[in-house]
Amino acid sequence: MDRQRRFLRLRCLLLTSVGGIAAGATPSAAEVSQVCSAWNVTRSIEVLTASDEGVACQVRYRKPDEGALDQILWRSSNSVAFCDQKAQELASRLTAAGFRCREGNLTETAQRSSDLVSTGGADDETPAEGFDQRDADSGASALLAESSRPSGRRVYQRLSGGSDTKSHFAGYADATFAAADSGDEATTSFFTATFNPLFLFQYKDIVLLEAEAEISVDDDGETEFAIEYAQVDLFLHDNLTLVLGRFLSPVGLFQERLHPSWINRLADAPPGFGHDGVQPASELGVMARGGVSFGRTLITYALAVGNGPTVAHEGGVVFEAGGADDNSNKAVSGRLGFLPVPYLEVGGSFLVGDVSGVDDEMEASPDPMAALAPSSANVSLWGADASYTRGPWDVRAEYLSVTRDAIATSFAGSNGVEILPDLKLEAWYAQVAYSLSDITSHPVLQKVEPVVRYGEYKVNGLDELAEEAAEKRVDVGVNYWLAPSIVARGVVGWRDFTARPAGEPSSETRYMLQFAYGF
Amino acid sequence: MIKMFGILAGGALLASTVAIAQSAVQSAPDSSASALGKDVDLTRGAKAWADHCGRCHNLRSPSELGENAWDVSVTHMRTRASLPGDLADDIKAFLMYSVQSKTADAAPIEKTAAGDAYAHLKPGDAERGRELYSQTCVACHGANGEGAFEGVPNLMIVSGLLSKPDEILLANMINGFQSAGSPMAMPPRGGNPDLTDQDLAHVLAFLRTQIEEKTGDRRQK
Numbered sequence: 197m198d199r200q201r202r203f204l205r206l207r208c209l210l211l212t213s214v215g216g217i218a219a220g221a222t223p224s225a226a227e228v229s230q231v232c233s234a235w236n237v238t239r240s241i242e243v244l245t246a247s248d249e250g251v252a253c254q255v256r257y258r259k260p261d262e263g264a265l266d267q268i269l270w271r272s273s274n275s276v277a278f279c280d281q282k283a284q285e286l287a288s289r290l291t292a293a294g295f296r297c298r299e300g301n302l303t304e305t306a307q308r309s310s311d312l313v314s315t316g317g318a319d320d321e322t323p324a325e326g327f328d329q330r331d332a333d334s335g336a337s338a339l340l341a342e343s344s345r346p347s348g349r350r351v352y353q354r355l356s357g358g359s360d361t362k363s364h365f366a367g368y369a370d371a372t373f374a375a376a377d378s379g380d381e382a383t384t385s386f387f388t389a390t391f392n393p394l395f396l397f398q399y400k401d402i403v404l405l406e407a408e409a410e411i412s413v414d415d416d417g418e419t420e421f422a423i424e425y426a427q428v429d430l431f432l433h434d435n436l437t438l439v440l441g442r443f444l445s446p447v448g449l450f451q452e453r454l455h456p457s458w459i460n461r462l463a464d465a466p467p468g469f470g471h472d473g474v475q476p477a478s479e480l481g482v483m484a485r486g487g488v489s490f491g492r493t494l495i496t497y498a499l500a501v502g503n504g505p506t507v508a509h510e511g512g513v514v515f516e517a518g519g520a521d522d523n524s525n526k527a528v529s530g531r532l533g534f535l536p537v538p539y540l541e542v543g544g545s546f547l548v549g550d551v552s553g554v555d556d557e558m559e560a561s562p563d564p565m566a567a568l569a570p571s572s573a574n575v576s577l578w579g580a581d582a583s584y585t586r587g588p589w590d591v592r593a594e595y596l597s598v599t600r601d602a603i604a605t606s607f608a609g610s611n612g613v614e615i616l617p618d619l620k621l622e623a624w625y626a627q628v629a630y631s632l633s634d635i636t637s638h639p640v641l642q643k644v645e646p647v648v649r650y651g652e653y654k655v656n657g658l659d660e661l662a663e664e665a666a667e668k669r670v671d672v673g674v675n676y677w678l679a680p681s682i683v684a685r686g687v688v689g690w691r692d693f694t695a696r697p698a699g700e701p702s703s704e705t706r707y708m709l710q711f712a713y714g715f
Numbered sequence: 716m717i718k719m720f721g722i723l724a725g726g727a728l729l730a731s732t733v734a735i736a737q738s739a740v741q742s743a744p745d746s747s748a749s750a751l752g753k754d755v756d757l758t759r760g761a762k763a764w765a766d767h768c769g770r771c772h773n774l775r776s777p778s779e780l781g782e783n784a785w786d787v788s789v790t791h792m793r794t795r796a797s798l799p800g801d802l803a804d805d806i807k808a809f810l811m812y813s814v815q816s817k818t819a820d821a822a823p824i825e826k827t828a829a830g831d832a833y834a835h836l837k838p839g840d841a842e843r844g845r846e847l848y849s850q851t852c853v854a855c856h857g858a859n860g861e862g863a864f865e866g867v868p869n870l871m872i873v874s875g876l877l878s879k880p881d882e883i884l885l886a887n888m889i890n891g892f893q894s895a896g897s898p899m900a901m902p903p904r905g906g907n908p909d910l911t912d913q914d915l916a917h918v919l920a921f922l923r924t925q926i927e928e929k930t931g932d933r934r935q936k
Binding site for chain 2: 259362396454494533681
């Protein structure tokens with residue numbers, strides 16, 4: 197209130213003095229201004245009173261440091277108080293945005309600012325004749341200064357100031373209902389929920405800390421907590437970022453970029469691409485990555501060195517980042533992506549490393565003298581992916597192939613250390629989504645997006661894993677986008693378990709309803 | 716072989732991390748140059764935002780987050796999507812400028828006793844509008860107004876969006892607008908807060924001449 201009173205008092209004083217000087221002159225005009233500064237940007241808010249017919253006052257907004265034309269934001273035909281109030285409101289908004297505002301004259305401040313930023317456009321003339329003058333002088337000089345720059349390039353100035361450290365809290369959450377019908381068995385149903393908070397801390401343009409947790413309630417009602425990733429990104433060059441810590445594996449696309457429920461077009465992962473699948477989920481180590489653009493063409497790369505995969509409980513391969521390496525061999529993985537145009541991407545991925553067999557005393561051999569020693573085995577992975585994301589279309593396909601050499605290890609159900617033969621895993625899927633927004637402007641229909649996906653997961657060399665995981669699946673779903681990052685979806689999935697033993701259900705129909713929110 | 720390669724690669728990456736990070740910290744720009752005060756290209760940023768952010772997920776409205784949040788969020792996505800730093804800076808600038816337009820610059824012109832909210836604007840100059848259009852609007856709307864990429868509405872449809880009155884169109888251009896069926900919203904002033912109301916009036920005049928020419932062409936055919 198004090199500030200507003202001072203402002204109004206100053207306006208009255210100026211009106212009096214200018215009015216006295218201009219007594220007898222035909223158009224009397226007065227100017228009162230507040231100058232607002234943030235960093236090296238200065239703006240002014242001026243209340244102009246003029247004798248133009250039908251205009252009692254106007255509020256002029258000037259941004260000379262930014263090369264902008266002056267703006268008349270408000271005008272009133274009968275109430276100067278209206279302009280005073282609007283000017284004060286705008287000053288308050290700028291203050292809230294980080295500016296410091298004070299009563300004063302723009303001219304000297306603008307000159308000082310123009311020395312700091314060469315955007316130009318500082319207008320030294322006092323606009324005594326109201327808004328008609330702005331197009332004639334200040335606007336022209338501003339545009340001249342702007343046009344001397346390369347087309348479209350400007351110096352961006354932060355409005356709200358800027359601290360060295362900035363943070364942002366993001367993430368996503370979802371709630372899912374699923375019902376499974378296996379034919380001869382009773383239908384089972386369950387609810388699950390996940391909450392994935394993501395914490396981001398940035399120091400200047402040098403370092404970004406990222407940590408995402410996953411808190412979930414599974415279909416057994418158990419609450420689980422896990423760190424999805426906790427990494428430090430060092431921005432060493434426009435084309436090189438070094439990532440340290442636990443990070444999402446760069447192999448393939450789904451796990452790194454598509455798995456959050458508000459991004460994924462369906463309610464679950466394709467066969468073989470989930471947490472326990474063939475696609476590496478995370479890695480613990482160091483990664484170099486970046487991109488190089490040539491016009492609209494972009495080439496991306498990622499090369500990671502980390503602890504690598506380990507032997508799974510049932511004898512398969514776990515591609516989750518562990519806290520400790522199971523051997524001294526570091527796994528090397530990476531991906532090369534090529535985008536000839538932004539809506540078309542093709543990529544190739546690889547991983548090479550070793551896994552070491554384990555000697556689990558719980559599975560002790562009945563004859564210790566004849567027991568085998570655990571051995572190591574080579575694991576190699578290669579994969580390819582392609583995406584077409586133009587307009588309403590979202591079309592994707594991925595393929596991954598993993599081989600693990602024969603290995604001596606203990607595993608669930610073994611008698612001590614046994615030799616497992618070569619293992620080969622293959623997974624692939626193709627998915628098409630189409631948003632109806634391109635063909636209708638109906639307020640409901642335009643938010644609808646049908647999706648269909650087919651996927652397969654093949655396991656050769658480990659019967660226990662094949663019986664549990666090998667499948668062919670067709671998923672058909674419908675997304676309804678309440679907002680760009682809020683979706684309600686329904687999905688029906690027809691699953692054929694290709695390696696189930698006789699007597700167990702070989703097929704299942706699963707119905708899923710999901711609500712997902714990315715924030 | 717794998718062991719040796721892994722150790723060498725890991726060692727090299729860690730060593731370069733320490734060396735280059737030390738160098739980066741020593742030559743760190745002050746905060747005023749951090750993403751801001753850099754020479755950026757808003758037009759390129761607008762297009763890159765639509766092109767690259769839309770590769771994986773739907774486009775959020777620029778008004779969903781504040782300046783700092785966009786700064787950090789786009790930095791996060793720079794790593795995730797392997798975007799070059801200069802491209803990420805352009806995207807940041809576009810989004811942060813859009814936020815500025817919404818929070819500080821988009822003071823709406825209110826109707827007063829004078830009547831029409833835009834009565835103070837001079838008639839639009841189509842030639843000036845053509846110049847402004849080619850500097851900012853062309854990034855999304857394309858050279859011919861029919862949309863530079865999928866999802867941007869075609870402005871050149873007779874009896875389409877441009878059939879609305881000037882006052883409504885100017886309000887949409889000033890305050891931003893979400894077209895029905897479009898996955899992305901047009902930010903206030905096209906994401907360029909330097910554009911004044913009068914500039915937008917010029918652009919509108921240019922678009923009007925374009926669609927009139929189009930109508931004329933059709934009549935001649």
